[in-house]
Amino acid sequence: MEDGPTYGFDTLQIHAGSRPDPVTGARQTPIYQSTAYVFRDAEHAAALFNLQEVGYIYSRLTNPTVSVLQERIATLEGGVGGVCCSSGHAAQIMALFPLMSPGCNVIASTRLYGGTVTQFGQTIKRFGWSAKFVDFDDLDALENAIDKNTRAVFCEAIANPGGYITDLQSISSISDKAGLPLIVDNTTATPYLCRPIEYGATLVVHSTTKYMTGNGTVTGGCVVDSGKFDWSANQKFPSLSEPEPAYHGLRFHETFGALAFTFHGIAVGLRDLGMTMNPQAAHYTLMGLETLSLRMQRHSDNALQIASWLEEQETVENVTYAGLKSSPYFDRVKMFCPKGAGGLFTVALKGGYESCIKFVNALEIFSHVSNLGDSRSLVIHTASTTHRQLTEEQQIAAGSAPNVVRISIGIEDPRDLIADLKQALSAAK
Numbered sequence: 001m002e003d004g005p006t007y008g009f010d011t012l013q014i015h016a017g018s019r020p021d022p023v024t025g026a027r028q029t030p031i032y033q034s035t036a037y038v039f040r041d042a043e044h045a046a047a048l049f050n051l052q053e054v055g056y057i058y059s060r061l062t063n064p065t066v067s068v069l070q071e072r073i074a075t076l077e078g079g080v081g082g083v084c085c086s087s088g089h090a091a092q093i094m095a096l097f098p099l100m101s102p103g104c105n106v107i108a109s110t111r112l113y114g115g116t117v118t119q120f121g122q123t124i125k126r127f128g129w130s131a132k133f134v135d136f137d138d139l140d141a142l143e144n145a146i147d148k149n150t151r152a153v154f155c156e157a158i159a160n161p162g163g164y165i166t167d168l169q170s171i172s173s174i175s176d177k178a179g180l181p182l183i184v185d186n187t188t189a190t191p192y193l194c195r196p197i198e199y200g201a202t203l204v205v206h207s208t209t210k211y212m213t214g215n216g217t218v219t220g221g222c223v224v225d226s227g228k229f230d231w232s233a234n235q236k237f238p239s240l241s242e243p244e245p246a247y248h249g250l251r252f253h254e255t256f257g258a259l260a261f262t263f264h265g266i267a268v269g270l271r272d273l274g275m276t277m278n279p280q281a282a283h284y285t286l287m288g289l290e291t292l293s294l295r296m297q298r299h300s301d302n303a304l305q306i307a308s309w310l311e312e313q314e315t316v317e318n319v320t321y322a323g324l325k326s327s328p329y330f331d332r333v334k335m336f337c338p339k340g341a342g343g344l345f346t347v348a349l350k351g352g353y354e355s356c357i358k359f360v361n362a363l364e365i366f367s368h369v370s371n372l373g374d375s376r377s378l379v380i381h382t383a384s385t386t387h388r389q390l391t392e393e394q395q396i397a398a399g400s401a402p403n404v405v406r407i408s409i410g411i412e413d414p415r416d417l418i419a420d421l422k423q424a425l426s427a428a429k
């Protein structure tokens with residue numbers, strides 16, 4: 001199918017990037033379970049290796065099933081290209097890799113998925129990179145944190161564990177002014193609820209493990225490029241603007257224009273870091289994406305109904321769901337994700353840590369797992385699990401204080417979910 005701007009989201013989530021298999025007529029995208037692809041002749045092989053012709057060489061770089069997924073996600077996000085990888089965390093490294101070198105830093109929001117706080121706060125130091133964490137509601141602090149070694153600004157559209165919506169418009173005007181790319185992790189919103197590129201994001205990263213796949217079967221990630229950033233405007237991004245020594249001196253920006261970042265991601269990033277998505281994972285994610293809009297609307301509608309109910313319960317201290325009128329971020333929902341605030345929020349119980357443990361243990365429909373964005377409802381006590389490695393201050397800054405439980409609302413019947421929460425709240429008293 002030719003992807004025209006005239007097609008709606010519901011059409012694109014099913015058709016973008018795919019067409020009936022030209023050889024067999026197979027209507028569904030086949031799982032191309034093949035490591036390598038036969039060259040027509042030696043000239044064809046040389047053209048592929050020189051990136052003069054686009055085609056398939058070896059599945060660490062490209063695979064036809066994965067390519068369909070890349071194109072579909074890029075289309076849904078309104079970007080020019082996408083690179084799928086083995087997980088959301090891989091996508092984050094793949095997004096930073098062309099931009100950073102030893103001594104460089106990324107300015108990151110304090111409100112991030114706990115795993116990202118650890119990846120950015122600790123692990124990337126091994127590459128000589130560093131992160132400066134800033135409260136993204138304090139625009140002056142963000143502006144002041146940017147220095148001559150800053151190469152990117154990073155935030156989540158709807159921050160995990162929920163309840164916080166980033167003011168993408170203000171953040172992107174600051175990154176624009178500083179000549180820096182803005183990277184937005186859109187995992188919890190998905191392009192159905194929010195399209196960060198429309199608010200000025202340069203790159204969008206995803207953990208496709210979550211809502212994009214939607215059924216808890218495979219891990220995966222994707223980096224989408226808006227194609228709008230001028231990598232040659234200054235000397236900050238030599239890997240894209242100057243001859244790239246890792247690809248025999250190719251100038252990616254000059255050669256590929258708006259697709260420079262995507263080509264670099266495949267030809268250097270996947271080639272040398274090897275964080276490749278496998279075709280089976282791409283298949284499951286393609287299946288999930290076909291119903292993304294239906295699921296996200298139901299996740300959001302269920303979450304709003306359940307968060308409203310929880311807020312009224314006497315043992316509940318508060319509920320942080322941006323879709324609630326009581327949320328300080330309610331107005332940002334109207335602006336950045338008017339269809340709904342997603343399926344993720346936290347609830348704080350008056351009974352504290354012990355009460356949270358009892359609550360989680362008593363739930364029956366909700367599963368206690370370290371995941372989110374499944375069609376099933378999930379729950380986790382973040383302070384004792386995903387955010388365990390953070391200090392108490394970091395836990396509180398990330399919205400994961402010891403008396404907080406993160407809830408990922410599924411697409412089940414909301415009446416059953418409320419009944420389950422009701423019995424677990426009384427067990428937790």
Ligand SMILES: *Cc1c(COP(=O)(O)O)cnc(C)c1O
Nearest residue numbers: 087088089113160187207209220
């Ligand atoms: C889960 C998650 C990640 C990491 O993704 P993986 O697929 O688990 O590597 C990154 N960001 C957010 C917001 C997430 O929820």
